[in-house]
Amino acid sequence: MKKASKRFGKTIIFMSLVSLLVTGTSLAQSSNAIQALIESNLKIFKDGQQLTLRNAEGKKIDPVIIEGSVYLPIRSISETLGWGIEWDKGSKAVTLVEPDTGIDPNQTTTPVNEVSKPVTLVEFPGILDSKLLLTTIASDLQVGTVSFSQGGILKGKSARTTIDFATEEYDNLSLYMAVKKEAPATTKTNTSTNVNEPVEVRFLDIDGKKEIAFYTTSIRPTDGAKKFTLDLRGKKKIRIVLTSDLTDTQLILGDPIFQ
Template sequence: MSKKSGMKGFVVGAAVTASLAMSVSAYADTITKKIAVTYDDIIVELNGQETAMKDATGATVEPFIYNGTVYLPARAISEAVGLTASYDKATKTVSLTGAVETGSAPEETAGTADAASLGSATYLLDGSTASKTDESYIAVTTDTSAVKVIAGGALTLNGVTLSKTGGTSSEDNSNFYGLNAALLAAGGSTVFLNDSTITTSANGANAVFATGAGSTVNVSGATITTTEDSSRGLDATYTGTVNATNTNITTAGTHSASIATDRGNGTVNVTGGTMLTTGTDSPGIYSTGTISVTDALITAQGSEAAVIEGKNSITLTNTHLSGAKKSGIMLYQSFSGDAETGTGTLTMTGGSLTAYEGPLFYATNTDAVINLKNVGLTNNSGILLAASADKWGTTGANGATVTLNADAQPLTGDVTADSISSAQLVLSNGSSLTGTIDAANAAKSVSLTLDAASVWNVTGDSYLSALTDGDITLSNIKDNGYTIYYDASANANSWLAGATITLSGGGRLTPFTS
């Protein structure tokens, strides 16, 4: 059987009465495998091992006899012997393509694997240019992508359907290098995916994946659905880039963010679309690189709305997102090697953020900067910002240092930190804070800076390491009868001269010594 056949449909026939035996060769006849077919069942004998043939749904394929000929699907034969099948509607041609043989999985050291050499593909474009319209590419075997473009290839896909079943042999290789992804661009390749549908239903089956310098996937008007674990919607690693416009994404598995980057500072840019994640530990956005989202709706039902790990960023413009579990947005450093150590940055302009449980912003074992302007914030727990040690990092040195910059931004909720964590709040251009600051006097340090146009509406006794106020009359502090303690020993508070000041609402600003 040749690798390309002009058969109409996906049927192979052989004129036999009781049984059929055939040999199928791939890779220039260097591999020969035998298929034995009986009337009642199909048995695949591969290197002495018997395996029942399966179709794309996982059901056993049975032959049928017509006019003395046994018929069975070409796809089942091809995949049984290590080939993948695709059908070109325009030419009515079935293509059987040899898979890539791989050895042991590469070490997990960053950058050591060659994504182009990992796994196989139903449709592989190697260094050339092609365009496909209204095609369907199905990958059902382990470590097989539906479409893979390598070696600087350029592919345009219009109105295609990509389907991926069959799990990964290495979750790390799927996360870092796109093994088993439905659509994979590697080796400086470029893919345009327009008005298309991608469905994956296997572990480690990311939908769209770009990895390596110069590798870019541009997605427009797509619908993406993944149902199993470690299967993200859009993912970029090792400086790969994914750009998506008006794309709708739904994921259901654990560790399956709708928008993600992983090792090596990938970039994802999203405009428009609706994203929904329902799995445990599957935030709407997970960044170990650079992610920007504009005019989108993002809902995470089993996790935080977004997570930033290490020295990376998320920028949101007029985007509405919500997280149902743990917190609204988490900034942390895991020390797993997935992200460089440094300052994580969240920037939100317009749009909204809702946290149904936990703090609106939570930081641990990292340095973080949060920039907010005109964002609608909703927080059921009453905690605006929490900085504390958690399970990551070295005990005693795994707190957080967070700066929250508010520009024309209303803030509601308390600010808390533990004894090895610090928070700095900077309110400008008519921003406001309604809540307490370090009410338990537990923080390593917490400072507040107000310009003359910004207001702190105090809801309980609070402690400040440093207070800076552009209104020297302090009339922009609405004390509501509560006491605010400041560190008299801090140079930043020298302008208060250690005095106790009665505020307009009957409360006091009074010194304490740390």
């Protein structure tokens, strides 16, 4: 904070003298005359947003150019940057008030780990097994009247896929899961019960050669899409295992988000 104050202070002191010289009528009488060009078309940006400079009364002020240098009103700039400003008419002094952040500049701080930005399955930066079909087509992920904007599909009677986080770390995975089952054409008339049998879905934590199940659930086609949240803390690689009684089974992973 102190370093920023020194850099900002040098610039502001010079700007304040010029600003008061040009705009302050009381000071103009006791200062040398200068020629300045008002540049109304000159744009000032901060963090990508255009600023409108105003004086204490709220009147719009245009930048001024003197001998090729651009000068800006000290009040507008200081308040934009979060600084307070005080003007003492008697002593003709401008005082800049640094914002109180509540942080002791002499206190040693420890860096805070940057929180990973939530990502979807189709934006996943790690490694995905090719057995998991990624799609952004809502009709591929439609379950009854519900569809999702993106996700994955795992197909088969006994199918599995692996998700390797590589160097990323996540706290949880939230997603909707649903299953679709289709009986073979030759036996459809006698397999209505089988079609509605539950499908087992297991999530395994892979640690070297070990596979440890950390979440297991059963889903019926009649359940529709249900939301799940899985704890991923401490996990580097996971495996999703689908077990069904019918070959033509799909596990729908709708709108998965890693956080």
